[in-house]
Amino acid sequence: MNKDELLAKFQRLGKVLMTPVLILPIAGILQGFGNAFTSPTLTAAVPWLAAPGFAIFFSILKAAAGIVMSNIPVIFSICLAYGFAKSEKATAALCGFLGYMCMNSVMGTFLTATGVIDPANLTTGQSTILGITTLDTGVIGGLKGTVRLSHSMP
Secondary structure, X not given: OOHHHHHHHHHHHHHHHHHHHHHHHHHHHHHHHHHHHOOHHHHHHOHHHHOHHHHHHHHHHHHHHHHHHHOHHHHHHHHHHHHHOOOXXXXXXXXXXXXXXXXXXXXXXXXXXXXXXXXXXXXXOEXXXXXXXXEOOHHHHHHHHHHHHHHHOO
16 A cells, blocks of 8 residues: 555545544533533522523533533444445444444443443443443444444445
8 A cells, every 4th residue: 555545545534533523512512501501600600590491401401412422432433434435324324333332232241241340330441331331442442343343244
């Protein structure tokens, strides 16, 4: 592989990763507003922020952003599969999601069966991802689960 081919592959990777990266600042801003305007310190200083309408509105902002922030690996997994697919992009996105979830399910089942993970007492680096108790691999896990599945497809 020559220098131009390698550069082209990295440019494509950069384009593919732009979608999930563009989502993060929006979610961060929503979460920042939600956290700031529902903080006990600010609501004590500005009592009208504690009114039910404002409290519900800012709690909704915080919840919407929390969904994005807590599922970043899933978002990367879907966007990576979608971005690299030449055709059948919807199928690729679904396969990316399934690859990530299968990786978590197998890893979680193995680690629970061997006693490494105690579902009742999760420690640092362990979490429940979309209902599956597993090792929290973060964004790298989302990328790895997608890449592994894409190499096994014909």
